[in-house]
Amino acid sequence: xxxxxxxxxxxxxxxxxxxxxxxxxxxxxxxxxxxxxxxxxxxxxxxxxxxxxxxxxxxxxxxxxxxxxxxxxxxxxxxxxxxxxxxxxxxxxxxxxxxxxxxxxxxxxxxxxxxxxxxxxxxxxxxx
Amino acid sequence: xxxxxxxxxxxxxxxxxxxxxxxxxxxxxxxxxxxxxxxxxxxxxxxxxxxxxxxxxxxxxxxxxxxxxxxxxxxxxxxxxxxxxxxxxxxxxxxxxxxxxxxxxxxxxxxxxxxxxxxxxxxxxxxx
Numbered sequence: 454x455x456x457x458x459x460x461x462x463x464x465x466x467x468x469x470x471x472x473x474x475x476x477x478x479x480x481x482x483x484x485x486x487x488x489x490x491x492x493x494x495x496x497x498x499x500x501x502x503x504x505x506x507x508x509x510x511x512x513x514x515x516x517x518x519x520x521x522x523x524x525x526x527x528x529x530x531x532x533x534x535x536x537x538x539x540x541x542x543x544x545x546x547x548x549x550x551x552x553x554x555x556x557x558x559x560x561x562x563x564x565x566x567x568x569x570x571x572x573x574x575x576x577x578x579x580x581x
Numbered sequence: 582x583x584x585x586x587x588x589x590x591x592x593x594x595x596x597x598x599x600x601x602x603x604x605x606x607x608x609x610x611x612x613x614x615x616x617x618x619x620x621x622x623x624x625x626x627x628x629x630x631x632x633x634x635x636x637x638x639x640x641x642x643x644x645x646x647x648x649x650x651x652x653x654x655x656x657x658x659x660x661x662x663x664x665x666x667x668x669x670x671x672x673x674x675x676x677x678x679x680x681x682x683x684x685x686x687x688x689x690x691x692x693x694x695x696x697x698x699x700x701x702x703x704x705x706x707x708x709x
Contacts, residue, residue: 455689456691473608483662527685527694528686554657555655558584561584
C-alpha cells in the first residue's frame, strides 16, 4: 500500500498542507491537497494543490514562477495533516508578501508585519 | 465588528489553526477552532480547540498540563487560516513527541525523526 493511501483525507477527499520555508522556518501558507495533487507533488517535486473554490488542480507558481520546491514532507500523528518544507521562489502570497501570514493580531486590530517582496501586477517577478 | 467575525469559517464553522513553537519555529500541530474556541483562546491566552471527532471544546493540555501559551496570532491573506506562535509546555503530541509532525517521508516509507520528550502513560509529566 502506498503512503498516499494511509493519509486520512476528509469527507471531500482533502488534507490540509502546511507550507514552511525550509531555511527560515517561516510558515508560508496553508492549502489543501487531494490524493492526486499529493501524488503530483511527489512526482513533480513541487507543490500542487486542489483549489476548493475553483475545483481544479493548481501547481503553485505555474503562472507566476513562484514555485515551491519540496525538500521534506512530514506527516502528523493522525495522518490527517501534512507539513511541507520547501524552497520558496520569490513569495508564497499572491499579494506580494513572502508569507500569506503577514498580519498579526494586536489588541482588536490586525497589523501588517509581513515582508513585501513584490507588488501585485509586477510582471518583472513572474519569470523568477 | 470584532476580528473574530472577519475570520472565514468553513461550512462547519471551523478554521484551521497551525501551532508553531515561538522559540524554535518548529510546527507543532494543526487543529481546528470555531468562533467560540477562538474567543476562548483569546481570553485564556492558551489554545482552545474544537474537537471534530468528539464535538466538544478542548483546552490543549487541560488534563496533561501540556498547555500552549499564546504569544502571537497571525492571520492569512484569505482570513481562512490562523497561525499561533506559542510557548509549548513539554510536548504538543499525545504520543510523547514534541511535535505531532514527527515522521518524514523517505522514499516510500515514513521514518521517525521527531524528538520524544515523554512516554505515553508517564504521569510524572502530566503536572508540568
